[in-house]
Amino acid sequence: MESESESERAGPTREDGPQPVRARGGETEGGAQPVRDGGGETEGGPQPGQNGGGQTEDDLQAGQNNRGQTEDDPQPGRGDDGRTRDSAQPVRGRGGGTEDNSRPVRGGGEAEGVLRVVLADDHPVVRTGLAALLESVRDGTPRVSVVGVASGGREAVRAAVTLRPHVVVMDIRMPDMNGIEATREIGRVAPAVAVLMLTMVEEDDSVFAAMRAGARGYVLKGAGQDEIVRAIRAVAAGEAIFGPGVARRVLGQLSRPLPQPDPCPALTPRERDVLTLIAAGTPNATVAARLGLSPKTVSNHMSAVLAKLGVADRTEAVAWARDAGLGPAVDP
Known part of the structure; x- marks a missing residue:
């Protein structure tokens, strides 16, 4: 009976019930805390929803990170530096001008119209x-x-x-x-x-x-x-x-009427003059006098004309010239 009385006077031991865990400053971190292991973490795991930094995930803003920025509901396109990235800002070139303000192109183009x-x-x-x-x-x-x-x-x-x-x-x-x-x-x-x-x-x-x-x-x-x-x-x-x-x-x-093609481009200008006068019925002596030539030179020109036209004699040459319009027309 004496031993029981001493035990009751000594009061309950720590093993009889969970005691509040005290921090170094002497303040309790909360009642009915689970037993902590040597690393300061509870053996039963962290508090429900509590992260390693001591913050509860339920109490945080939805998806908010350690810097106070939300991850599930971020500002549109805002990165770690606080600048928006997906707000469709025009891309600027080296000169500071935007690259997406292109104009309709035609040869370096201007606006239509x-x-x-x-x-x-x-x-x-x-x-x-x-x-x-x-x-x-x-x-x-x-x-x-x-x-x-x-x-x-x-x-x-x-x-x-x-x-x-x-x-x-x-x-x-x-x-x-x-x-x-x-x-x-x-x-x-x-x-x-x-x-x-x-x-x-x-x-x-x-x-x-x-x-x-x-x-x-x-x-x-x-x-x-x-x-x-x-x-x-x-x-x-x-x-x-x-x-x-x-x-x-x-x-x-x-x-204007179209110029007629030359019927015989092989003839020289002097040969053409001789043939035109011959086709008009002009005798050789008169042809020579008009053109300032000797009769022998006129005969030489006529020989060349017959060869170039491919005709046999003077009569055929005259007929060819008149057909070509070089002499006076002859009534049929």
Whole structure:
């Protein structure tokens, strides 16, 4: 009985029931804690939902990491540095400009509805004035935009290749390469580029040389603003256009009868003269006097004519010449 009394006075031992575990500061970490092992972790495992840092996962924001950022519900595209990554920001190039703000491309392209034009003229005043005139036009479509200038034919060819305009407005008289040669070269290296001649030269030879070189239009520099703009739009659309004065020349040339082909290109000019007079019934002596030749030379020319025409005698030569239109027509 005495031993029992001593035991009761000593009070309950630690093994009789779980005691609150005290921290080094003497504060309890909580009642009814499980027994901890030597590493400070409970043998029964961590507290439900508690991570190694002492935080409960249930108490944290859903998916929140140790820096207070949520993992399941992050800010759109936000990384560890706090910057958004998937907010579709345009990619910027080396120069700081965005790479995804591309424009419709046509030869280095501008917006749809704009005609890209290069001006080729060796006079700076003409280039500047014409550029200002074209850029000032706001009526009608497509709008004309001057994207480059050239002071010579070679520069015009380079601009046609590098700038890829719709139209090159070309003068004829320029240094290093004239406008006709430059037009021919553009047709070879940049066939999609239309050329409009705008020049003071109005001779027929220059007009037709430009057309043969591939120019789609020919307008004189005295033309008004509306006429020049209309011509640029026309050649860009694949049409052929001429200023009023040039058009009259072209129509006049087309209305002329076509030259007859030479029936015997083997004849020399002197042999042709002899044959024409013989076909007209002119005697050899008269032929010699008219042409300032000796009768013997006339006979030699006639022998050559018979051989080249493949006829046997003078009578057949006269008939051939009249059929070819070299002598007077003979009534049947």
